[in-house]
Amino acid sequence: MGQQLSDAVATLSGVGPARQKGLAELGINTIADLLTYYPFRYEDLQVKDVNEIADQEKVTLKGTVASEPVLARFGRKKNRLNFRLLIDHDVYMVTFFNQPYLMKQIETGQDLAVYGKWDATRSSLTGMKIINPNNADSAFGSIYPASKTVKQGTIQKMIKQAYELYAPVITDIVPANLRAKYRLLPRRQMIHDMHFPASQADSTAARRSATYEEFLLFQMQMQVLKQTDATTNGIAIAYDNDRLKAFIKTLPFELTHAQKRVVNEICLDLKSPKHMNRLLQGDVGSGKTIVAAIVMYAAITAGYQAALMAPTEILAEQHANNLAQVFADTDVNVALLTGATKPAARKTLLAALAAGEINLLIGTHALIQDGVTYANLGLVITDEQHRFGVNQRAAFRQKGGQPDALAMTATPIPRTLAITAYGEMDVSEIDELPAGRQPIQTTWVRSNQANSALSFVHQQIDNGSQAYVVTPLIEESETLDVKNAEALSANLQEYFGASVKVGLLHGRMKPEEKDAVMAAFKAGDIQLLVSTTVIEVGVDVKNATIMMIYDADRFGLAQLHQLRGRVGRGTKASYCILVADPKNQQGIERMQIMTQTTNGFVLAQKDLELRGAGDVLGVKQSGMPEFKVGDPIADLTVLQVAQQDAHAIVQQPDWQSQPDNRALAAYLSQKLAAVGTLD
Structure with missing residues (x-):
């Protein structure tokens, strides 16, 4: 071989x-x-002329060693190595800190190139490394x-x-016609110039070629997955349209235009024999859950089971309670399965599920564990899509004969970025809020104004409302001057006195402790809840009208928006108070835009511009691909061109066997075999 x-x-x-x-x-x-x-x-590392160097610039100087190196030790494990370098009749001092082993490499009279930081006032160089100029x-x-x-x-x-x-x-992977069209380097040269460029122009050309190659290969994977998905026999769910319309009429509110449009898009997919793989995006409070309820009911009218997976037990329980009420007058049998389900109840539930008696199962990742067998699973919905890994989503799909898949997220991803993150999915957007939703008034105060904000919180609590107070850290940190949750809850309890019950919720607590605190807050036994961001996603307490966020500049805009969405869920006016002392202009801009708009998509776009994709979505958990060279924001045009090219390639009949595409096809089959899943 x-x-x-x-x-x-x-x-x-x-x-x-x-x-x-x-x-x-x-x-x-x-x-x-x-x-x-x-x-x-x-x-x-290009050797520079001393006269052209700016103060504190990192440069390479080349000269002749003009003095014996001297090593001086000071403090514990600290040392300084000095010698003089003769360059064009002038002598300059070179100093290396804590690299005593370099003594052996420095001899008087020898030619030497040194890379370091230039100090213009002293005409000296703080060395970082010695370079062998011939090598x-x-x-x-x-x-x-x-x-x-x-x-x-x-x-x-x-x-x-x-x-x-x-x-x-x-060998080259990108087809020759595309390499010629965009003047890309041959792959061998591209790899060489990425690692060993001889000039700035070489590295720029190599990076341009590498960015396109990376985006094209990613988009080809997405297109092949999408094509395979479309040709994989899904389920044609022939739902009962009359029953569905009658069910929608029983809802206590009129659907928004956006909800109606999205329901139609999903129902068309359900009817089609092609496998559905759709992402439903909707801002906080836009009514995604009711859309999920309608489409799950559609699948159930056709004799199928539906399943809804949520990332936390609290959220799964909330969905189960809400949907039990929505389906109270129907033949939908709702059940809840989480890690907390007792063994005896679990056994009974699993038997009923396998027999088809339960037609709507809601739960956490317990839904995809071994031993959970569905009689006739037709539709699976994952809530807060970015909280689940690829393998979890794939395992869900293997539970039935390719059930249709709908993913929901309240983390607004601009459409431009959605093609990157979920390129193999069709995207539906709910882009309007239901009538009657109270706008949330957002204000930003500096930390020295926090006490006046707290007196406003006290008034609201005296009027029967509840409040969240969020802080970024749990315990003392020497490096970050932030209010930690434990100290803050103690201080607030002292501030509000015995008339207000202050609760504490943070990530180090056991799940059952978190659930108990959250249940007490929902029941109104706790009026003010101090929390880290564990309350971020989906929890619904209609009586909570204030969200106060300390050190708000330490959160991303998307995260602040998620937190803000925890209030304003009832009929009362609601408020979000950001407490922050941003250190730079970007931080100030982020606080200002939070007070100017409550549109999650506008905020997400702004967050992308200010921080980049990785930070916004928390790449590790978001399902966002991590690119080695390309930046999906800065190089968005290249990404879109690569997507169009990939789409054009897979549209060609028998594209894999065309000589120009063979290397590309071989690369993809190897890559997709390694992934081992079409999700």
Whole structure:
């Protein structure tokens, strides 16, 4: 077989089991992973003229060592290495801190290139590393994301070794016609210039080619998954339209235009024999749950079972209670299954589910565990989609014969980004709020004005309302000057006195403790709840009218918006108070926009512009792909072009066997086999 990019990194010299484990933690398992482990920045190692250097600029100076190196030790484990460098008849002092081993590399009379930070007032250089000018691979030093176990230098050496050994087997993946159209570099050169650019222009051209390649490969995966999904036989759910219309008429309110449109989109998908894979986006309070209820009822009228999975027990329980009321006068049999379900009750429930007696099951990830068998599952809905991993969603779909899948999220993702995160899904949006929803008045105060805000909170509580107070941290932190939840709850209890019961909720509490506190708040036994963001998603307390958020500038806009959405769920006027002392202009802008709009989609777009995709969605849990080079915000145009190109490729009949696409098809089949799922 010879060498292949799919070879394990262990084939390189110096990679034993410990290093292999460290590399795996960085996502590097194969030679291909290593070669596409791109630098996130470069150090300019080109030798500069002393007269052209700005103060504090990082530069490389080249000269002759003009004095013996002197090592001075001071303090515990601290030392300073000094020597003089002769450059064009002038002598400059070079200092290295805490690198005593460099003594051996410095000899009087030797030519030396040193990379470091220039101090213009002292005409001296604080050295960072010594460069062998005859051996430099390029004029730019590549800087990689490293870890405690795998250091920067190790990554650099391994990439150099891998490139030297495997360059001959690096072949193009992007079809030749697209490479010509966009003037992209051949893949071998692109990889070389990403790691070892000779100039700024080389690195820019390589990054441009790498960004397009990465986006095209991602979009091809999305298109292939979508195509496979469409051709996979789903279920044609022939629901009873008359019964569905009659059910909608029994609802105590008129659906908004947006809700009607979305219900129609989903019902069309249900009827179709193609497999549905749809994302339903709706801002906080836009009425996604009732849309879910309507489409689940549609599936049930056709004799199918429906399941709704929520990320927490509190939320699952809330859905079960609300839906039991919605379906009170129908033949829908609602059941709740969570980790808290007692063994005896669970056994009875599972038997009824397998027999088809339960036609709507609501719960947490307990719904997809082994031993949970459905008689005839037709529709699965996941609430707060981004809280579930790919494998959990896939396991859900395997519970039935390819049941239709609907994912719901209240984390507004601008449509431009939705094509990235959920490129294989169709997207529906509820973009208006139901009539009668109270607008939430948002104000921003500095921390020295917090007491006047608290007196307003006291008035509201005296008038019979309840309040949330949110803070970012749980316990003392030396590095962050933030109010922690425990200290804050004690202070507030003292401030409000015995007439107000203050509760505390944070992430370190056991689930049953959290549930007990939340139940007491819902029942009105606790008037003011101090919490970290564990109350963020979906919990519904209609009597809560105030959301006060300390250190609000430490949260993203999307998260602040989610928190704000916890109030204003009843008929009373509601308020959100942001307490923050932002340190920079961006922080001030974020506080101002929160007071100017309650539209989650506007906020999400603004958050993307200010912070980038990874921060907004919390990449690790969002299902957002992590790109190595491309930035879905900054490079959005490239992303959209790549999507159009990918779409055009898969529309061609028998595209895989066309000579230009063979390398691309081979790459995808390998990639999709590794994923092992169409989700």
